Amino acid sequence: MMGPASELICGGYPQGTQPYERFLLSPSAWGQLPAALMQEPELALLGIWADSAQIHACFLHESSGEAVLASTPVTGGYYAALSPARPGAVRFERMILELWGHHAEGAVDLRPWLDHGRWPLRHPLAAKPIPFSGEPPQPEFLPVEGDGIHQIPVGPIHAGVIEPGHFRFSVQGEVVVRLEQRLGYKHKGTLSLMFGTSPRAAVRYAARLSGDTTVAHSWAFSAAVEAALDVAPPPRALHLRALMLELERIHNHLNDWGFICNDAAFAFPHARCGFLREGVLRAIAAAFGHRLMMDRVLPGGVAPDIAPRGAETILAALDAVEAEIPALMQIYEAHASLQDRVVTTGFLRPDLARAFAAGGHVGRASGRDFDARRLPQNHPYPVLAFDVPVLEAGDVDARLRIRVAELGQSIALVRQLLTNLPAGELMAPLPVRAGEGVAMIEGFRGECLHWVRLDDGGLIRGIFPRDPSWLQWPLLEAAIEDNIVADFPLCNKSFNCSYSGVDL
Amino acid sequence: MLWPKLARALFAKPLTDDAPLLPRETIQALGERLAATSRARLGRSLAIREVDSGSCNGCELEVNALQNVAYDLERFGLRFVASPKHADVLLVTGPACLNMREALERALASTPEPRWVVAVGDCAVDGGVFKGSYAVENGIGAVLPVDLLIPGCPPSPAQLLEGLLSLLEAEAAKK
Numbered sequence: 001m002m003g004p005a006s007e008l009i010c011g012g013y014p015q016g017t018q019p020y021e022r023f024l025l026s027p028s029a030w031g032q033l034p035a036a037l038m039q040e041p042e043l044a045l046l047g048i049w050a051d052s053a054q055i056h057a058c059f060l061h062e063s064s065g066e067a068v069l070a071s072t073p074v075t076g077g078y079y080a081a082l083s084p085a086r087p088g089a090v091r092f093e094r095m096i097l098e099l100w101g102h103h104a105e106g107a108v109d110l111r112p113w114l115d116h117g118r119w120p121l122r123h124p125l126a127a128k129p130i131p132f133s134g135e136p137p138q139p140e141f142l143p144v145e146g147d148g149i150h151q152i153p154v155g156p157i158h159a160g161v162i163e164p165g166h167f168r169f170s171v172q173g174e175v176v177v178r179l180e181q182r183l184g185y186k187h188k189g190t191l192s193l194m195f196g197t198s199p200r201a202a203v204r205y206a207a208r209l210s211g212d213t214t215v216a217h218s219w220a221f222s223a224a225v226e227a228a229l230d231v232a233p234p235p236r237a238l239h240l241r242a243l244m245l246e247l248e249r250i251h252n253h254l255n256d257w258g259f260i261c262n263d264a265a266f267a268f269p270h271a272r273c274g275f276l277r278e279g280v281l282r283a284i285a286a287a288f289g290h291r292l293m294m295d296r297v298l299p300g301g302v303a304p305d306i307a308p309r310g311a312e313t314i315l316a317a318l319d320a321v322e323a324e325i326p327a328l329m330q331i332y333e334a335h336a337s338l339q340d341r342v343v344t345t346g347f348l349r350p351d352l353a354r355a356f357a358a359g360g361h362v363g364r365a366s367g368r369d370f371d372a373r374r375l376p377q378n379h380p381y382p383v384l385a386f387d388v389p390v391l392e393a394g395d396v397d398a399r400l401r402i403r404v405a406e407l408g409q410s411i412a413l414v415r416q417l418l419t420n421l422p423a424g425e426l427m428a429p430l431p432v433r434a435g436e437g438v439a440m441i442e443g444f445r446g447e448c449l450h451w452v453r454l455d456d457g458g459l460i461r462g463i464f465p466r467d468p469s470w471l472q473w474p475l476l477e478a479a480i481e482d483n484i485v486a487d488f489p490l491c492n493k494s495f496n497c498s499y500s501g502v503d504l
Numbered sequence: 505m506l507w508p509k510l511a512r513a514l515f516a517k518p519l520t521d522d523a524p525l526l527p528r529e530t531i532q533a534l535g536e537r538l539a540a541t542s543r544a545r546l547g548r549s550l551a552i553r554e555v556d557s558g559s560c561n562g563c564e565l566e567v568n569a570l571q572n573v574a575y576d577l578e579r580f581g582l583r584f585v586a587s588p589k590h591a592d593v594l595l596v597t598g599p600a601c602l603n604m605r606e607a608l609e610r611a612l613a614s615t616p617e618p619r620w621v622v623a624v625g626d627c628a629v630d631g632g633v634f635k636g637s638y639a640v641e642n643g644i645g646a647v648l649p650v651d652l653l654i655p656g657c658p659p660s661p662a663q664l665l666e667g668l669l670s671l672l673e674a675e676a677a678k679k
Contacts, residue, residue, distance in 0.1 A: 118602040124638050156607045159586035161554045161568050163561050164604060185603045186558040189637035204633050211562025211658065255565070274572030275519055281569070291660060292562055500560045 003040030008032060009059070009070045017436040017451075018227040019377050022056065022069035030055075030072035030080050034106075037085035044357035046449055046471075048082065048092035049464035050100040052127040055079045056464070058438065058449060060357065065375060069438065069451075074102045081107035088356040088471045095504075099191065101126040111140055114184035114503060124192055144170035144178050152485065156185045160489075163499035167488075174484040179477045186503035194463050199225040199299040199430065199452070202460055206450070207294050209465050210501035215241070215248040216443025217465060217501075218297035220450040225299040225430070227377075227437030228454050234425040237301035238379045243417045244293045244302075245441070246410040247314070251280045252444040253403040253410075254321065256496050260400055261332065263489040264341040269328055276321045283317035286310060301427035311418045318411050329404060342397040346491030348479040350394060358475055359446025359468045361406070362495055364390045365398035372442035384416050394479075396494040432458035445469060445498065467501030520576045524666050526673060530652075534674035537651060546592050546618060548676050549581035550668070553591035555611050557644060558634075559598030562658040563625040567597070569661045582668055588614040593671065597658075599627040599640040600647045608647050620671060623650045624664065626657045 002010070012023030025033070037043060046058040046067070056071045072079055081104035083089040093104040094113035101123035104110065115122065117136035121129040144151075149172050156164035166182040190209060194202040199222075206221035207214045219241050226233060233241075258273030281291045287310025288296055296302055307313075332338060348358075353366035363370060371388040373381040389405035391398040436453045446468030453462030476495045480488055538545070554567055570577045577583065585591050588611045600608070612621070623644040626632035631642030644650055654667040 114603075116603045118605065119639055121638055156604065157555055157588075157611055161564055161571075161584060163556050163559070163564060164607065185607070186556075186598070186601055187603055187639050188558055188599060188601060188634045189639035190634070193634065193637055208560040208562070208633060211560035212565055214560075214562065255568075271573055274569070275574060278569060278572050278574045285660075292565065292658070294562065294657065498561065500558075503558075 003036070003043060005033060005036035005040040005043050005059075006061070006068070008036050009068055012070065015071070015436065017069055017438055018230065020058075020067040020069060020438050022071055022436070022438075024054075025070055025072045027072055027075050027079070030070070033070070034080065034082055034085040037082065041354075044354075045082065045086040045088050046357055046447075047464070047466040048089055048096065049451070049466070050074070050096045050102055050125075051453075051462045052100065052125070055096065055102060056451065057082065058451070058466075060370075062354075062370070065370070067438070067440070077101065078103045078105045080105055083108040086355075087474065091470060091474065091502075099123065099125045099504075112137070114187045116184060124189060125195075139166075139182055141168050141180050141182075142178065146172060146177065148172055149177060165499050169485060169488070171485055174486075176480050176483055176485055176488070179480045179488075181473060181477060183473070183499060184503055186500045188504070190504050191463055194460055196459055196461075198459055199454070202463070203298055204295060206465055207297075209504075210467055210469075210498040211292060211294070212252055213248070213443040213445060213448065213467070213498065213501065214292055214294045215244045215297055216441050216448045217450070217467070218295070219245060220439050220441040220448040221452065221465060222297055222299040223439030223441060224437040224450040224452040225454070227439055228435030228452055229431055229433065229437070230435070231300060231428050231430060233301045233428050235380070235422040236424045237426050237428075239417055239421050240302045240306060240426070241297055242380050242384070243306075243414060244288065244296060245443070246413045246417070247280065247284055248293065249410045249444040250318070250321065250407060250414075251277050251284070253407050254280065256403055256493065257328075257400060260342070260396065260490060260493045261338065263493050264338050266335065266338045269332060272324065272328055276324060279317040279320055283313040286313045298427070300430050301425070303426060305426055306421075311421070314414065315418065318414060321407070322411050325404065325407065332400075339397070341487070341490060342400065343395060345396045345487050346479040346483060346494060348394040348475055350392060352475060352478055353394070356471045356475055358471050360444070360472070361399045361402040361446075362472045362475060363446065364388065365402045366394035367392045370447070372440040372447035375440060378441065380417070384413055386413050396490050399494040430458070434458075436462070443468065445496070446472070467498050469497035469502050473497045473502060519573045520579070521574050523580070524662060524669065526666060526670050530667070530670040531673045534652065534670055538674055546675050548672060550592045550620075550672060550675070551583060551585045551590055552593045552595050552668070553585055553588045553611070553615065554595045554597070555588070555608065557596055557598045557604040557608050557628070557647075558601030558640065559625060559627060563597035563628075566658045566661050566664060567595070567624065570664055575661050575665055577665070577668075580669060580672060582672065588612070589616070591615050591619070593620045593622055593668075594648070595622045595624055596628050596644045596648065597624045599631045599634045599637075599642060600644050601640050603639070605641070605647055608644075612648055620651045621648045622652045622654060622667065622671070624654045625659060626655050629653050629655050632657065
C-alpha cells in the first residue's frame, strides 16, 4: 500500500543504489514532498544529508521495514525543507547548511549547530569552502517566558567522565520548562577525512565515529560498501560480525544499567554491573585482541579470526553475567527508593517516538517496534532465533527493562553463533569499481545507517554515517519537560545518546 | 537472609586486581620534569579532572572502567573530581577540537597550581586518525602544556593505571 509521499518518491528516476533504490526527484516534485509526507505518517524519515550538488533523504516504511531514498538537485543554493512535515529533519537541515552551504527553504530552524564560528572556513564540504576568520558568535537559544523562570547553563564540560555538550535548562522552581541542547563541540571533520579515500582506509573513521558503537558503525559502513560493490562477505565473517555486535550490545547495556542506578545514588548495581562488564571486556580482549573490538570489522569481512580458546572464554564470562541478572533485577525492583526515581520519570510519549522514528531502547520502550536485525539482508540474523522486547511505558524504568531483556537475548544469540560458527575464509576481495550502497545495522543504541558512493577508482565520493542518536537527542528535550532538574542525569543516562556520533 | 551474605563476604577473595608494576624510566622522566619546573609536590594523593576535548568516547569508556572494582582507582589515592577547581591533574582525551579550545583553556585556568596535564589516547597525543582535519589542532599539546602522554586507541585501564601511578611515584619520590 503506497501513500502519496511514497508514490511521489517512486515517480523519480532510479539511481541504482543497493539494496534500497534511490530516486532522483525534480525540485518541483521534492517541493510537494512535505505536504505528501503529512498525509503519509507511516513513512518515517531516517536521515537527510547532502553532497556538493544534491540533497539525499532516507525513509522507512514502518509496517514493511522497507527503506527508500530520495534525492533532489540543489538549485541556487536552495531546496525545500522537510522539517515542516518531519520534526526529525530539523538538526539535519541545520547540519547541511553548515557543512555544505545548502539552504532548506521553509525550514523550522536554521540556527547554527555544528559550526560554532571557530573553524578557519565555512561550509567545509562545499565545492568551494569559504575562508573564515573573526569572533565566534554568541549562541542563540529559544525564548522562554513565564513567572520566575531562570536558566541553568551546563557544559560543555560536565561533572562526570562523559562527553562534552551544552545543556540550557529553563527552570521554574524545581521543574524543567524547557531544555535546549547545543552540541557540535566534538566536531572533528570526519566526513572530509573520509572523502576521497578507499573503503579500507575510511573504515577506521567509521570505527571511531562513536567508540562505544565501533562494531555497529564499522559493520554498517562495510555493509554499505559491500552492497555498492555487490560483494558477499564469507559466512564465517558474517557470524563473527554478529558475535562482536552482540558482545558490544552486552557490554554497553551492562554499563548503562549500572550507571542509571548510580545516577539515582544507588551504587551497588553499578559496582556489580561494572565488574561483570569488565569480565566480558577481558574475554573480548582474549578472543579478539581489543577490548572494544575496534578495527576488527573491515569492508569485505573481518580480521583477525577469533582466538583459539576465545569461544570458551566468552561463554564463561557470559555465564557469570546471566547467573547474576535475576538477583540484580530483584534488587532493582525491591528497592522503593530506586523505583521511586525511575518509574514515570522522563516519560517519552509513543507518538513522539514514532514522529521522530526513534530507534533502539528509546523507541522500543515507547512502543516503536523496529530492529534492523530483522531486515532480510542482515545475515546471519535471518537464521538466528531472538525476540525484540517492546514496552509502552516510555519512562526511565522501561528503557532500563528493555536493556535487561535485550541482555538475555544477546547472550542467547552469542551462544547460537558460537555453536554454529561456520569454517572458512574471513575476507572477500573488493573489486575496484563505482557503485552506491546503503546499510542499516542494529547497534546497542539503535540502527546505524550508512550511505556510501564510490567512483570508478573505488574511492569514496559520497558518504554519510548516521548514528541513531540524531533522532534520539531531540526526544530527550521532550522527555525531560516537567521533570525536576535533579532527575536530568537519570533521564540522560536512560537515553545515553552519543555526542561524538552526531557531532561528526 | 543476612548471615549467608555476611559469611560469603567474609571468606570471599577480593575482586580487585593487584597493583601493576611501574616502568622505572617513566617515573624517572616525570621526576626530572618535576624538578626542572620546581613545582611544589602534591604528595600521595591526586584529584583528577577528566576533560574530553573531542574523543570518540572510547577513551571515556576505559577511564570509567578504571573506577570499577577490578581496578579500584581510589585505593591508590587517585580519584575523579567534578570540577577543575578541585583538581591536581587534568586528564584530557580526544584531539584538540577547535570547538573545545576555549573550554579547555578555561579548564586549565581553573585548575590551581601545581598541576599536571595528562594526554590520554592517540588522538590527544598527536591527533590520531583525525590529524590534519580542518576542525582539530591535532594533539592536546597545541592548547595545553602536556606533562605525560598515555598513548593507545583507547589505552586499556591497565595502561592508564600504570601512567597515573607513575605520576604518584614521581610526586612521592624523595629529592
